[in-house]
Amino acid sequence: MKRGENQMKFLKIPIDKPLTHVSSGHFVSPINWSHSKRNIDSFVLIVGLQGTAYIQQDKEKYEVKPGNVLILLPYTTHFGYEISKESVSYYWCHFYCKNSSIVDESTFTKELFVPKIEASIHNDCNYVMVPIYSSYTNTDRINILFNQLLHVAYSDYYTSYGASYLLTLIMMELTQQTISDHIQKLKDDETNGKFIKMLEWIRINIENNISVCDIAREFNYNPDYLSRMFKQKIGISLIKYINSLKITKAKKMLLCSDNSIKEIAYKLGFTDEKYFMKLFKKMENITPTQYRNAFFYTHMNNH
Structure with missing residues (x-):
């Protein structure tokens, strides 16, 4: 104590x-x-x-x-x-x-x-x-x-x-x-149990163009309340959380596939390729192309 x-x-x-x-x-x-x-x-x-x-x-x-x-x-x-x-x-x-x-x-x-x-x-x-x-x-x-x-x-x-x-x-x-x-x-609390299910739903649907309103509708929350509750529990905004999952998945796709930047953006639910590139640069301090060029061969040489 x-x-x-x-x-x-x-x-x-x-x-x-x-x-x-x-x-x-x-x-x-x-x-x-x-x-x-x-x-x-x-x-x-x-x-x-x-x-x-x-x-x-x-x-x-x-x-x-x-x-x-x-x-x-x-x-x-x-x-x-x-x-x-x-x-x-x-x-x-x-x-x-x-x-x-x-x-x-x-x-x-x-x-x-x-x-x-x-x-x-x-x-x-x-x-x-x-x-x-x-x-x-x-x-x-x-x-x-x-x-x-x-x-x-x-x-x-x-x-x-x-x-x-x-x-x-x-x-x-x-x-x-x-x-x-x-x-x-989190799991021991009934309310948090629902929160864990919501995180799992976001993970499963991360390749879709999901929004705060989509998640709120799926779990019967008011969008504004959901945003406040999520920030309180996790410490970051719901939008930032969704984007961080998308960029993490994008990094894996850049190293493990031959998909173009545009194809990866669309597969992750981004309708605007330029917005995806801007978001990637903001979160990783490097462009998707630079990331692929820097780490692709290192990844390919690993078992």
């Missing part, structure tokens, strides 16, 4: 190269313990195992219990704001990473959550997004990976990169579980 809870924030980290493991361990506190005050240059990953650790990071207060994961940021003062009367236990890991950023929940939804819902989209993602603070219902895999990390970090392993790769895998697992938990929450 987090006191004074705001919109969830995520740490976004590229994983083209592994995160850099610095040190890690399994901490067990005495009774009547409080976290010391620190301001350090590395990130700290904390996975709660037993008891409750009361940790404040700047103005935000967190209660780290079993199943909770907290990331402490570099050059940010953190300390125990309350004494833990019972013994506290947690895994911890100090690490460095390059080109990281803090993003909000709408970015997570747009870049990871929505593509995961759409089974037709293969998301070759080269980064992780881990909540600064979150609770996980199934920590078995996380705990197993952390045990492996500690084994590699403190055994006579032939390369120090082993711990860094395992840490990166832990962050990938946390990202995957966050996505899965979000999907399950």
Whole structure:
């Protein structure tokens, strides 16, 4: 539980190269313990195992219990704001990473959550997004990976990169579980169940020239209400969502077929080839022809 809870924030980290493991361990506190005050240059990953650790990071207060994961940021003062009367236990890991950023929940939804819902989209993602603070219902895999990390970090392993790769895998697992938990929450709610069906309907009909009014009529919504509701749930507009699916499919068709740009545009429900090309350039910062020329041979050379 987090006191004074705001919109969830995520740490976004590229994983083209592994995160850099610095040190890690399994901490067990005495009774009547409080976290010391620190301001350090590395990130700290904390996975709660037993008891409750009361940790404040700047103005935000967190209660780290079993199943909770907290990331402490570099050059940010953190300390125990309350004494833990019972013994506290947690895994911890100090690490460095390059080109990281803090993003909000709408970015997570747009870049990871929505593509995961759409089974037709293969998301070759080269980064992780881990909540600064979150609770996980199934920590078995996380705990197993952390045990492996500690084994590699403190055994006579032939390369120090082993711990860094395992840490990166832990962050990938946390990202995957966050996505899965979000999907399950949608499915558990009756209203959201209808929303999932709507996303599936859009996916099936993505090659047609579907509009907000078409979707609203199919699912008995007022078009204006549907647009507001969709933006609230997903974080992007319904039109932008539809266009993103069309452009994703267009990219695949550019690499896997000999269809002309005009043919691809029409197959995806665009009545205006020039509008399709303009939209593609806006979303991908490259024209359809440039995309095909840049990636076609790379794709053909892959199994």
